[in-house]
Amino acid sequence: MDYVAPKDFIKKMIDAGEAKVFMSTRDTLIRAYMAGAILALAAAFAITITVQTGQPLAGAILFPVGFCLLYLMGFDLLTGVFTLVPLALIDKRPGVTLAGVLRNWGLVFVGNFAGAITVALMMAVVVTFGFTQAPDAVGERIGHIGEGRTLGYAEHGAAGMLTLFIRGVLCNWMVSTGVVAAMMSNSVTGKVLGMWMPIMLFFYMGFEHSIVNMFLFPSGILLGGQFSFWDYMVWNEIPTVIGNLVGGLTFVGLTLYATHSRTAPSRPQPATAARALDANTVAAE
Template sequence: MAYVVPNEFVTKMIDAGEAKVFMSTRDTLIRAFMAGAILALAAAFAVTITVQTGEPLAGAILFPVGFCLLYLMGFDLLTGVFTLVPLALIDKRPGVTWAGVMRNWWLVFVGNFAGALLVALMMAITFTYGFSEAPNAVGQKIGTIGEGRTVGYAAYGAAGMLTLFIRGVLCNWMVSTGVVAAMMSTSVSGKVIGMWMPIMLFFYMGFEHSIVNMFLFPSGLMLGGNFSIMDYLLWNEIPTVVGNLVGGLTFVGLTLYSTHHRTGPKREPGDMAAPARVPAE
């Protein structure tokens, strides 16, 4: 059958997390690099569609093509390993330690950032003919996004930081749902459909994805966006990473693990108390 039942795909989640902990440094970095690069290209694609059509929904509908491709090729995003890798530790898989989990997270972060940064540079070159002229309409839009989602949050102070964090939580709730949805099917079409829906939702809603932002904000800086590297780190990337971790692990990884793998004790028929009789008037 194409559909995989929850208790089976949750086991797949734990197995995947365990495999990532023990993956070689070289393989982890290469897979993360390619994931960051492909997702960055998808983000550039979606922004281009939005600018050229004037319809943000069109960009959101087509953005998941990048996520589906990188997942099917076995590449790793930080948002996905935030959800999967800790499950191997919680399940007490042999040899899995906190040090191994943190090593995986760090390597994937570095690889994702390097891949996204390379694409940011390449796209900035294409938007400006090698920095020989002002950015085109798409480049200007990316610069505007960078300003609005850094100094725009900063203008609201603590309320802006809270909003940024919550958008990070909501983002990886959806993105990690997409990662898990791909494990619900054994067919390519089923995996793609399962991934497409939550990824489209997060992008259209403007939630904060740490790897997409690794492309949008560096490219925005290269294209003349009116914000600084410190603005980007403090008022976007760092809070977004924390929000992504909380959202993916809490609302996807732990909920599925606790209810489909390490379930609570079942109630016995005798535990069902008889309803109280209501005396007749």
């Protein structure tokens, strides 16, 4: 059967988290770098579609192509390791420590950022013809996205910070659901379909994804956005990273682990139900 039952894919989740803890520094960085770069290209692709069609839904429908590609090639996003890696620690896998979990998160963050920045620089060259002219329509859109999603939050003070955090939580609730959905199938078609739906949802709803933002906001600064790198870190990236961690681990990793790996004992059956069950068993025999 193509479908993988929850009790089986939760084991895949824990195994994947354990493998990432013990992965070499070189491989962790390479896989994270490529994931950040591919997701950044997907974001640029989605914005281009939105600008050219005037339909944000069209961009959201096609954005998941990048997520599906990077997942199928075995690359790692920070949002995914936030959900998977702690499960190996919670499951008490031999040799998995908190230091190992934090090491993985740190390396993936650095790799994702480097990949996203690379694409940000490349796209800035493309939309300005090598910085010899003003940004084209796509560049203009990218340049102004960061203003509303940094200074726009800052205008609301604590309420803005809370909103930003919640958007980060909701984002990785969906993104990590996509990561897990890929484990529910043994076929490429099933994996892609499972990933596509929640990723499309998060992008269209405007939730905050720390790696997508690693592309959008540095791009915005390069293309004339009226906000600073400090604005980006304080009023977007840091709260988004924290929200992504809480959303993925709390609403996806821990809930699945609690109910499918550490299932609570079943409630005792009433005597009448037990007798009926015995009677049916005898009849069947």
